[in-house]
Amino acid sequence: MLRGKTIVLGISGGIAAYKAASICSKxxxxxxxxRVIMTESATKFITPLTLQTLSRHPVYLDTFDEFEPEVVSHIHLADSADLVVIAPATANILAKLATGLADDMLSTTLLATTAPILAAPAMNVHMxxxxxxxRNMQVLADRGVRFIEPGTGQLACGYVGKGRLAEPEDIVHAVETWFSRKPxxxxxxxxxxxxxTIExxxxxxxxxxxxxxxxGFAIAEAARAEGADVTLIAGRTTAKLVDNSVRLVRVESAEDMLREVTAxxxxxxxxxxxxxxADYRPVHRSESKIKKxxxxxxxxxxxxxxxxxxxxxxxxxxxxxxFAAExxxxxHYAMDKLQRKRLDLIVANDVTQEGAGFNVDTNAVAIYGPEGLVDKMPVSAKRAVAERIIDHIVARAGGKEARA
Incomplete structure (x- = not known):
């Protein structure tokens, strides 16, 4: 299933960089x-020649090293990738990607690519x-970056805890799983x-x-990641749309949203x-500013x-x-709303719970079907919540034929 796929392997500077040789080989x-990109610090742990020999391609180290005059290397690599794997992903490279810092070949390519990214963190347990x-990992997860969980055990620094790079076999398996998944x-x-909405x-x-x-933005992008043709109808928001293939329609009032949705x-x-x-709107709207x-x-x-x-x-x-924000x-209110409005699922949350209200990057939800509670999620990144909601939609509606 990997035959013919182009994988950009990013290696950042941690002791676990030596495992990248096995990952590349497999x-x-x-x-x-x-195609291997190494940071300067990664070369302190393993030589570029090793990765060049294993990959059978030049190893990219410097943004200004252009091997092919007809292309810009970091853009060419970014565009050609079917998948980007960062292993090991240090705290430094995760911070760069989260904040949009591009000061070397790897971070520049990561910003330029539209390919999915799998990151395998490796660092000290306290880090x-x-x-x-x-926070950086949550930001990246919200943008769709997938993480391969580090292992727990003896670390190079002497500590015992979570932070060991996943084994090469597990990382390759994660790559195979990614390519085997069907939208x-x-x-x-x-x-x-x-x-x-605004009234x-x-x-x-x-x-x-x-x-x-x-x-809502996270749900739209999660649905798009599963291959759906997605239209996002949005009122007043502070969220930013990452996936430009989602069709965005802007509205202002409840009446505007009703018109666009029903159409x-x-x-x-x-x-x-x-x-x-909004449940209510002013009966009279003044055409000029209302004076005090x-x-x-x-x-x-x-x-x-x-x-x-x-x-x-x-x-x-x-x-x-x-949705029911209570x-x-x-x-009680969620099930009543589901039954009265003939819903197939309702996602409810207690907006008084810390990390589950408005204007935060996390949520904690309970998902109800006609039979009652079907799932409950603790405080999690909204992208993770969105993916769980999509899982339940797929399980219940995914087998139905698309409408003509």
Whole structure:
């Protein structure tokens, strides 16, 4: 399954760099074309000649070393890669990738590639557990970087703990597993909503909520990674879309979102309503700025159209997923919403729980189906939560034929 695949092997400067020779050899034996990039510090532990001999290709060390005049090396490597493997991935290279620092051949290529990245961390146990390293790994996981868990045991520094580079056989197996996976939502049309809606009082003021859109964006990208044709309908957000192959439609109000979602609903296979849509809007919207008068201002509000209930009432085979952000009685409100709105799944969270509310990179959710609780996740990166949600959607809806 690796035959003909181009794998860029990035080796950074840790004692475990010597294992990269075995990784390279095994990948080549499996039929892969391996292109090796080493950091300067990696060359202190293992020579480029070793990797050149094993890979049968020049080893890239310096951004300014151009072996082929007709191409720019780091761009050519980035574009040609089917997969990038970083082994070992030190705290330094993870920090560079997380913050977008590009000061050598490896970090520059990592920023330029659109290929999936597998990183195999290796470092001292205390470094691995440091909040800065954990934060960088979370940022990278949210962007879709996959990690190969380090082992636990005797480390080169003398400590015993988690931080040993995974064995070469395990890393090669992870690579084989990556290429053997099939897009589980190929041919499916998925609509995801994200962010908060805006209900204007006047040209300069509006009612909204704290939603950042991060959860919806993560779900859209996770669905796209599984091969789906994804449309993301987003209101006010602070999240950034990493995967540009996701179709992004911007809206402002609940009415705007209703219009865009219902227009696409008949052709959709799966709809995930992760947006925090306003329940009420001003009855009257002033065309000019409302001037300050008196000590009080009374606003008259009216209900917006319940988008999720509307979709539920119009179901003709679509798989419909809702969200419930609650502050108490989470299970009761979630199950009530699922039943009233004819949902197939609902994802609920207690927004008062630390790490599970709005404007954070993590979430803790409970997933309910018509039969009740089907899964529960502790505080985790939103990308990891998104992938778990997609797993449940695939298990329940993935076998259905795509809509005509």
């Amino acid at each position: 990948l080549v034996q499996a039929g892969a074309h391996v 691995y557990a440091h909040p800065a390293v954990e 589980r939502l190929a041919g499916k049309r998925v609509v995801v909503t994200a962010g908060g 204007r009082l006047d040209p300069v003021r509006y009612l909204t909520n704290d939603s950042s859109g991060k959860m 696409r609903y008949p052709d959709a296979d799966i709809v995930v309503k992760a947006a925090a849509v 008068k008196g000590e009080q201002l009374t606003l008259e509000l009216e209900r917006t159209t319940d988008i999720l209930a509307t979709l539920g009432s119009r179901k003709t085979g679509q798989f419909l997923v809702g 502050t108490d009685n989470v299970e």
